[in-house]
Amino acid sequence: MSAEHIAATLETEIVEGRFRPGEELKQGEIAKRFAISRIPVRDALQLLASRGMISLVPNRRARVISLEPAEISEIYDLRVLLETDCLCRAINLMTEADLNAIEIAFAHSSIDAGTNRWADGDWAFHQSLYLPADRPRQLKMIEELRRTCRIHISGYGVLPAQTKDWLKDHEDILSAVRNRDKTIAQGILKRHINDACTVLLSAWPNQNNSS
Amino acid sequence: MSAEHIAATLETEIVEGRFRPGEELKQGEIAKRFAISRIPVRDALQLLASRGMISLVPNRRARVISLEPAEISEIYDLRVLLETDCLCRAINLMTEADLNAIEIAFAHSSIDAGTNRWADGDWAFHQSLYLPADRPRQLKMIEELRRTCRIHISGYGVLPAQTKDWLKDHEDILSAVRNRDKTIAQGILKRHINDACTVLLSAWPNQNNSS
DNA sequence: GCTCTCCAAAATGTATACATTTATACATTC
DNA sequence: GAATGTATAAATGTATACATTTTGGAGAGC
Numbered sequence: 077m078s079a080e081h082i083a084a085t086l087e088t089e090i091v092e093g094r095f096r097p098g099e100e101l102k103q104g105e106i107a108k109r110f111a112i113s114r115i116p117v118r119d120a121l122q123l124l125a126s127r128g129m130i131s132l133v134p135n136r137r138a139r140v141i142s143l144e145p146a147e148i149s150e151i152y153d154l155r156v157l158l159e160t161d162c163l164c165r166a167i168n169l170m171t172e173a174d175l176n177a178i179e180i181a182f183a184h185s186s187i188d189a190g191t192n193r194w195a196d197g198d199w200a201f202h203q204s205l206y207l208p209a210d211r212p213r214q215l216k217m218i219e220e221l222r223r224t225c226r227i228h229i230s231g232y233g234v235l236p237a238q239t240k241d242w243l244k245d246h247e248d249i250l251s252a253v254r255n256r257d258k259t260i261a262q263g264i265l266k267r268h269i270n271d272a273c274t275v276l277l278s279a280w281p282n283q284n285n286s287s
Numbered sequence: 288m289s290a291e292h293i294a295a296t297l298e299t300e301i302v303e304g305r306f307r308p309g310e311e312l313k314q315g316e317i318a319k320r321f322a323i324s325r326i327p328v329r330d331a332l333q334l335l336a337s338r339g340m341i342s343l344v345p346n347r348r349a350r351v352i353s354l355e356p357a358e359i360s361e362i363y364d365l366r367v368l369l370e371t372d373c374l375c376r377a378i379n380l381m382t383e384a385d386l387n388a389i390e391i392a393f394a395h396s397s398i399d400a401g402t403n404r405w406a407d408g409d410w411a412f413h414q415s416l417y418l419p420a421d422r423p424r425q426l427k428m429i430e431e432l433r434r435t436c437r438i439h440i441s442g443y444g445v446l447p448a449q450t451k452d453w454l455k456d457h458e459d460i461l462s463a464v465r466n467r468d469k470t471i472a473q474g475i476l477k478r479h480i481n482d483a484c485t486v487l488l489s490a491w492p493n494q495n496n497s498s
Numbered sequence: 499g500c501t502c503t504c505c506a507a508a509a510t511g512t513a514t515a516c517a518t519t520t521a522t523a524c525a526t527t528c
Numbered sequence: 529g530a531a532t533g534t535a536t537a538a539a540t541g542t543a544t545a546c547a548t549t550t551t552g553g554a555g556a557g558c
Contacts, residue, residue, distance in 0.1 A: 078345060078511090103540070113513045114540085115326070119333065126337030134289060135519050135540060150424050154369075161368055213361050217428070289541090314510070324543045325510085346510060346549050 077112055079119035085110075086120065090129055090140055091223060093230030097142035101130060128220055129227065141227065145277055148228065152273035155221050158214055159202070159269065160262040163249075165209035167258050174208040175254065182250055189243045194236045195226055201246055205253065225276065234279045242268065288323055290330035296321075297331065301340055301351055302434060304441030308353035312341060339431050340438065352438065356488055359439065363484035366432050369425055370413070370480060371473040374460075376420035378469050385419040386465065393461055400454045405447045406437055412457055416464065436487065445490045453479065 086106070089095055101121065103114045110117075125132040132138050143151075166174075181204035185197030199222060206215055245268040252261035297317070300306055312332065314325045321328070336343040343349050354362075377385075392415035396408030410433060417426055456479040463472035 080345065102538095104538085115512055118540090119329070119511090122330065122333040122337070126333065134291065137520090137539070147424065150422055153422075154425060154428075157368060157372055158365075211361055211364075213358065214365060217365075313508095315508085326542050329510090330541090348509070348550090 077110060077116070079116045079123060082106070082110055082112075082116060082120035083123040086124060087127070087129060090124070091226055091230065093227075093233070095140045096231040097140050097228055099140045101138040101140070103138075128224055140231070141224065143224070143228065145280055148225070148277060149273065151221050151224055152269060155218065155225075156266050156269050158218050158221070159206070160265055162206040162209045162211055162214050162218065163253075163261055163265055164258050165211060166206055167208075167253055167256050167261065169210065170208045170253070170256075174204075177207075178204045178250060178253065180204075182246055185246065186243055189239045190236065191239075192236060194239045194242075195229070198239075198242070198246075205249070225272070229276055232276070232279055232281055234276055238271070238275055242272070245271075288321055288327070290327045290334060293317070293321055293323075293328060293331035294334040297335060298338070298340060301335075302437055302441060304438075304444070306351045307442040308351050308439055310351045312349040312351070314349075339435055351442070352435065354435070354439065356491055359436070359488060360484065362432050362435055363480060366429065366436075367477050367480050369429050369432070370417070371476055373417040373420045373422055373425050373429065374464075374472055374476055375469050376422060377417055378419075378464055378467050378472065380421065381419045381464070381467075385415075388418075389415045389461060389464065391415075393457055396457065397454055400450045401447065402450075403447060405450045405453075406440075409450075409453070409457075416460070436483070440487055443487070443490055443492055445487055449482070449486055453482070456482075 086095075086101070095101065103117045103121070106117045106120075107114045121130065121132060121138050124130045125138070128141065130138045130140055178201070181197075181201040185194075185201045188194050188197045199219075202218075202222075203215070206218065209215075245264055248264050249261055249268070252264060297306075297312070306312065314328045314332070317328045317331075318325045332341065332343060332349050335341045336349070339352065341349045341351055389412070392408075392412040396405075396412045399405050399408045410430075413433075414426070414430075417429065420426075456475055459475050460472055460479070463475060
């Protein structure tokens with residue numbers, strides 16, 4: 077029962093929406109739940125904080141991050157910047173084996189289209205696209221930004237109504253990648269990401285609340 | 288004597304090269320030095336780890352990060368991507384007051400050209416360029432990447448021989464920004480960052496060591 | 499001289515106890 | 529009734545003590 081393990085468990089629960097944005101995480105409750113002392117719980121919470129999943133202010137309770145629409149917009153802009161760049165680099169270096177891996181990831185993701193397991197397959201597909209770029213740090217940054225988005229998507233109950241369209245986008249990206257057409261692939265990817273941003277922001281809670 | 292304070296003190300020392308890349312940080316030594324127990328020291332170390340300054344593996348001693356040339360290259364590529372984008376957004380939104388602030392930062396940075404205090408003024412100038420973009424998260428990412436570079440620059444004793452050239456770059460960027468010429472400004476910035484990468488990599492230690 | 503095994507020293511991880519800070523409920527005042 | 533102040537409860541922060549893991553070196557064997 078290491079801190080790493082506690083953090084991983086909590087991470088899954090936050091990402092899947094079992095803790096909502098802004099919800100509190102109390103050291104004592106977590107410690108009791110895992111039958112350990114608060115020391116490793118504190119370590120786990122700091123791990124989550126370093127992954128940008130919770131906000132941790134000294135002497136205050138940990139809270140699941142809860143971003144403003146402006147911050148969400150910035151994150152999606154960053155994703156466009158980092159993901160289109162990564163895709164471009166990947167296309168330059170892509171081998172036949174990489175293409176096969178992408179097709180497998182695509183086929184796998186199509187199974188979960190329309191369900192609430194979409195997010196896992198979606199990320200696996202995008203990851204397979206970016207891996208050939210051989211940019212581990214960039215990929216980590218992308219992953220963290222995506223996780224932040226997902227926390228809000230899950231927490232605000234954004235239903236995967238658009239996943240069929242997004243699957244079509246994946247198909248189009250795949251064929252552009254096959255043709256090694258960087259411009260087309262980047263263009264679809266950019267629209268793909270911006271679409272997701274629009275969907276999330278339009279489902280934002282308290283839009284009439286001027287507080 | 289909070290964890291935050293310990294972390295800030297250690298951060299300064301690492302950034303300024305008093306701890307070299309790969310050097311160990313022992314909880315007990317730090318605790319004794321600040322006359323506190325190891326608990327807040329552990330918190331401080333996790334803070335440093337979350338800022339990417341040290342590597343923290345369970346049961347192993349904390350070490351100042353020590354990256355490979357390939358990772359340094361990736362970081363500089365990421366900086367080009369994020370900083371040129373941020374500069375472009377900033378130019379779009381820049382006010383007369385922002386321009387004044389940039390000129391003040393430029394004047395201030397010119398004082399320290401040629402000394403080993405260059406890095407602070409350099410970052411203050413770049414920050415003044417990026418602030419009008421109003422992208423706090425992007426700025427944080429840039430700051431972390433720059434800090435990582437700086438740890439290696441300080442640690443490997445890269446002397447600021449080129450700072451006069453870099454000051455000239457700043458001057459050129461400033462005049463391009465004044466003319467709101469995004470293409471020129473981005474071009475100089477990109478070369479500016481890539482130059483710094485070349486300088487660091489050419490000063491890399493153990494180039495003949497095939498271990 | 500070199501490598502391997504093993505063990506003691508040293509470093510990290512964790513539980514408990516206590517100190518400090520924050521949060522909540524209640525009473526008081528305007 | 530809203531706002532302010534206060535006391536009690538609850539949560540977090542830290543020190544100490546102990547458990548566990550790693551580490552570095554001494555010594556045996558080749």
